[in-house]
Amino acid sequence: MTPLLDLPSAHAVHTGWRSRPAAQQPAWPDPAALESAVGTLTASAPLVLPRACDLLKSRLAAVARGEAFLVQGGDCAESLDSADTAAVGRTASTLQQLATVFGYMMSLPVVTVARMAGQYAKPRSAGTETRQGVELPVYRGDAVNGHAFTAAARAPDPHRMVRVHRRSGATLLLVRAHCASEQAGPGYALDALRKFAAGAPERARYEALTQEIERAGGFIGTGGGWHTPGELFMSHEGLLLDYESALTRVDTATGRPYATSGHLLWIGERTRLLGGAHVEYFSRISNPVAVKVGPGAEADDLMRLIDRLSPGDEPGRLTLVARMGAGRVREVLPGLVERVAAEGRTVAWVSDPMHGNTIGSPSGHKTRRFDDILDELAGFFEVLLGLGAHPGGVHLEMTGDDVTECVGGGAGIGFADLPERYRSVCDPRLNRDQSLDLAYRLADLLDAVRPPGGVEEARR
Ligand SMILES: O=C[C@H](O)[C@H](O)COP(=O)(O)O
Ligand SMILES: C=C(OP(=O)(O)O)C(=O)O
Ligand SMILES: [Mn+2]
Numbered sequence: 414m415t416p417l418l419d420l421p422s423a424h425a426v427h428t429g430w431r432s433r434p435a436a437q438q439p440a441w442p443d444p445a446a447l448e449s450a451v452g453t454l455t456a457s458a459p460l461v462l463p464r465a466c467d468l469l470k471s472r473l474a475a476v477a478r479g480e481a482f483l484v485q486g487g488d489c490a491e492s493l494d495s496a497d498t499a500a501v502g503r504t505a506s507t508l509q510q511l512a513t514v515f516g517y518m519m520s521l522p523v524v525t526v527a528r529m530a531g532q533y534a535k536p537r538s539a540g541t542e543t544r545q546g547v548e549l550p551v552y553r554g555d556a557v558n559g560h561a562f563t564a565a566a567r568a569p570d571p572h573r574m575v576r577v578h579r580r581s582g583a584t585l586l587l588v589r590a591h592c593a594s595e596q597a598g599p600g601y602a603l604d605a606l607r608k609f610a611a612g613a614p615e616r617a618r619y620e621a622l623t624q625e626i627e628r629a630g631g632f633i634g635t636g637g638g639w640h641t642p643g644e645l646f647m648s649h650e651g652l653l654l655d656y657e658s659a660l661t662r663v664d665t666a667t668g669r670p671y672a673t674s675g676h677l678l679w680i681g682e683r684t685r686l687l688g689g690a691h692v693e694y695f696s697r698i699s700n701p702v703a704v705k706v707g708p709g710a711e712a713d714d715l716m717r718l719i720d721r722l723s724p725g726d727e728p729g730r731l732t733l734v735a736r737m738g739a740g741r742v743r744e745v746l747p748g749l750v751e752r753v754a755a756e757g758r759t760v761a762w763v764s765d766p767m768h769g770n771t772i773g774s775p776s777g778h779k780t781r782r783f784d785d786i787l788d789e790l791a792g793f794f795e796v797l798l799g800l801g802a803h804p805g806g807v808h809l810e811m812t813g814d815d816v817t818e819c820v821g822g823g824a825g826i827g828f829a830d831l832p833e834r835y836r837s838v839c840d841p842r843l844n845r846d847q848s849l850d851l852a853y854r855l856a857d858l859l860d861a862v863r864p865p866g867g868v869e870e871a872r873r
Pocket of ligand 1: 768
């Protein structure tokens with residue numbers, strides 16, 4: 414597909430955001446190097462095609478209507494240096510297993526989206542990091558600089574964006590191979606859940622639940638937890654506007670511009686300023702988009718954001734990801750959900766129970782308590798169901814690997830265990846068992862949270 418920098422509509426996409434304040438952008442030290450990287454990306458192949466973005470939008474429209482559930486998850490930050498290609502398959506498998514449990518729990522088809530093939534840029538709370546009196550630029554993700562604490566590694570290098578594009582293309586090939594294999598078939602996820610339940614501390618309850626899932630076999634008339642067998646979409650935070658803009662292409666069939674770096678892009682909590690560059694760029698692309706919504710969000714601002722990002726109120730276009738913290742979700746979320754409903758806007762509400770619950774461990778690791786994550790998720794369901802709205806999905810930082818980054822869960826990971834297998838270069842992820850624990854525990858809790866008529870009744 415040709416990059417249409419010379420068409421007026423595309424031109425507006427490439428230039429519109431440049432006159433707005435762009436938060437959280439790297440201070441690229443060498444303008445010529447930036448120009449060269451952007452030129453390479455502009456001439457590079459798209460990673461996803463508009464038609465697949467439209468398909469995801471139609472799936473998310475079902476979520477917004479209360480007819481499907483979204484399971485989205487993956488690393489906080491992908492790593493360019495990781496040689497472990499099989500990790501992609503393990504995370505995809507875990508997402509499918511989560512989709513199987515959540516699909517059963519909600520009696521709905523599940524739309525599955527990975528934080529993958531582009532999740533390489535991080536917004537940070539501070540611009541620098543100081544260790545033993547040495548102050549260096551903060552790590553902003555492998556798309557920008559290196560994680561090692563040296564001046565050379567921490568210098569932003571725009572060529573990293575080109576490496577991210579290439580690596581993301583390779584990741585997509587791995588994902589496609591995985592999704593086309595028997596490992597993405599309907600029986601595989603159930604088998605994995607059976608084994609997980611048999612080894613879980615709460616074995617009796619988990620095995621009973623797994624049997625219910627099996628009995629409901631093909632509960633949604635599709636395969637193994639996926640909405641459609643093997644259907645896994647890619648997403649990342651659209652943070653680096655130089656990268657996103659250079660990979661924007663016009664769909665020649667419709668004349669509409671799309672970000673071709675991933676099917677779904679989201680705007681983070683730190684960059685959703687109404688007059689900012691991110692909202693401007695996102696307002697011009699045709700992909701389905703999401704916005705993180707933190708505990709400080711005001712209903713008036715949120716409505717203006719919805720007007721900017723989804724002026725036509727097209728179902729599936731906009732997903733709102735509440736990330737309030739376990740202690741705030743029950744207090745802050747109801748007002749926002751009620752206001753959006755009162756104004757008749759069509760959005761999907763999803764819970765990110767990770768980012769409002771980050772704490773420091775005594776060893777200095779960023780971590781999160783499993784119980785806080787579960788509590789925020791339970792609060793999200795209570796709020797939405799209590800208002801007769803649809804709890805549309807979960808957005809998790811997780812991996813298919815046995816890392817020790819979050820504390821708690823069935824295996825009882827404690828603060829002292831964190832250094833053992835803390836592999837994240839940014840935020841702590843739920844490991845594979847903790848991810849499944851979360852789904853099983855929530856399914857149990859929902860029996861108590863669900864109103865007498867069940868989810869179906871609450872939605873009427
Ligand atoms: O997902 C990312 C983090 O939450 C974000 O980068 C902020 O982390 P920080 O407070 O360590 O900068
Ligand atoms: C930075 C992230 O989230 P938020 O914008 O909600 O803080 C993230 O999802 O990694
Ligand atoms: Mn994160």
